[in-house]
Amino acid sequence: MVERAAAIVGGGVIGGGWAARFLLMGWEVRVFDPDPEAERKINEVLANARRSLPGLSDVALPVEGRLSFHETMSSAVDGVSWIQESVPERLELKRKVYQTLQEHCRHDAVIGSSTSGFKPSELQGCAARPGQIVVTHPFNPVYLLPLVELVPSAQTDPAIVQSAKEILTSIGMHPLLVRAEIDAHIADRFLEAVWREALWLIKDGIATTQEIDDAIRYGFGLRWAQMGLFETYRIAGGEAGMRHFIEQFGPCLEWPWTKLMDVPELTDELIDKVADQSDTQSGQYTIRELERARDDNLVTILRGLKAQDWGAGKLLNAQDRRVEGAVRLPDDVSQPIVTVARAVPLDWTDYNGHMNEARYLQAFGDATDRMMALVGCDAAYIATGGSYFTAETHIRHLDEVHAGAQIRVETQVLSGAGKKMHLFHRMFEGERELATGEHMLIHVSLETRRASEPAAAVATTLARVAAAHAALPVPDGAGKAVGVR
Incomplete structure (x- = not known):
């Protein structure tokens, strides 16, 4: 039994999108499609998804799952917890597929159909276990658009519906439960x-x-x-x-x-x-050029909504929180702390094809915000009337980085006594150093807008990290000014 494994039956545009969505959310994905071109087509869809989907998230996505292609439906569905049927819209073909896969799949696996027109009761017509089948109708591109119309029939097992809702939510989608069967859904x-x-x-x-x-x-x-x-x-x-x-x-x-x-x-x-x-x-335009333009536009719109925490953007923020989990200081603070781990979004690049210089500041600003939260200056603390303001910033651009790159920022606390927080950030892609950012912050009373001492809990935690980091070598570039080598 493999809980985080999905079988994709039918690897066309929609099936390929489903494969990309599950795979990039850390699931094992098994594909069955008799088309000899299926592997090429799905890999092309995956290439588009890899350059666009990670950029919707402001945290690191799970490690990409394992993709495999199978010659038989039985081997593809063996032990998986989700089966997505995306074969052509012919009722007889879909029913035949269900008969075959129900001979080999788990009885508690969700069997979802991508159908845009058929009602679940029609799909269940010849099934051995009709309660296992439900409509899960997505929208193209499946790896970017979150809506899934989840349509049960009177015969659908409520446990299957609940399982479908939980799994779809876990991969960043919005299951819209359609309470009554109707042609073409909503x-x-x-x-x-x-x-x-x-x-x-x-x-x-x-x-x-x-x-x-x-x-x-x-x-x-x-x-x-x-x-x-x-x-x-x-x-x-x-x-x-x-x-x-x-x-x-x-x-x-x-x-x-x-x-x-x-x-x-x-x-x-x-x-x-x-x-x-x-x-x-x-x-x-070729179809691939149109797909990439569509994806670029969708990412930009969705990230704009994300910044406002509205509509589909609110859903993306909730998914980030699910993926990231609780924000807490690591037990071992003797080494620089990873404060950012994410992909570079499509809309962070400029006319030179690499990350815009303003986005380096955003990434380092995000790292500073995370370091503040880790030492206790989080939203709850700021609501009590205290925060840190940045007084000075120095960024060095060491190497270029492109859209889709997986970057991380490692933060060293150079000092953390009194009202000051002195941070040094280093940005990497793998082991390649891309940039550094040095930031001096001052603790401020939000009531007076003047420098003030931080609360004892924040000061103590910050001092503990600063003391541990004092044993580290002074990073190259710390204290440098523009033009000084």
Whole structure:
């Protein structure tokens, strides 16, 4: 039995995304797909995931799991706790897959389907253990977008639903429990409505594919990305809120604004029109270039939401806390303390292709914040009215670092007596030293905004670390000024 092992049955775009999500969250991943190109395709998806997903986290992710490819479904699912079916949307094929894998998998393993349309009761039709099967419908790219529609049927075992929720949450996803079976679940019903209306706008010559995309990405798409539909409309109602919005705009629902109740026939002429416009819009890019642009944009948006602790960003912050665990000073403080361990995000790079100089300061600032918290100057302490302010900073840039690099910062306390905290940070990628940051901080009363003595508990802990670090060699570069060698 392997608790943190997942089998991916079907290694296309969605299956590859699932494989990347589990693998980069530390799970063993086993893939079954008869396509001779499956390994190449999944490794290409993994390459994109490795350069983007770790940058969403401000802490080190778990050690990447082991990936293997299997010639039989039985060997792929043997002993695993999660099975993700992502085969083509043909009901007979999916049912046949379930019959085969249930002959070989654990009875308590979650069998999740990526289906975007079928209801779980339809999938369970010929299953030996229907209670084991549940819909877990993700969104592309699975390794970045957190939403999973979790849809049980009346036959689904509640223990399977609970297990699915816990596992999905543990890998940084948001399981949205759909309480009643419905065709296309929840999110795809919205997408289908927008898709139908868009086809009419193209067919009637009112808008092109690019103009429709512009209407979404420059307008309501940005609002939806962080507040969704109803919270956005609540704001539109002003101080009176949602009730006023409905009273004001509700009558519009009776106006002939939409053709949602009518579907244009997908004639060859309409298909050609859509395809030609799409080629004009995006045909200059390969699919991999579009995927990387999509991932870069998503990381930037998600990290912006993370800084505000809002929407999907709040979910990412919660996942960081789960991965990192409790913040505590190590028992052995005789060596420099690791205060940052993380990947360099995509949006930290500049026009030279390496980490922007301002991000070195951010990384060292994060290391300082962590050192403060480790000696007791954490959020709870700051709320009592005391904190450390940085008085002086000196950064040396020794080597370049690129997006996706796994960096760590080791911090040495040069002094920690009275009101002063003198820190020296060294940034590494592996054993390669990238930069150093020297910081002098002064303890301040937040009430008077003047220098003050720290509380006894903070002063004692800081002094203990400083005394232990005094035995270490003075780091190269400490006390240097710009231009002085």
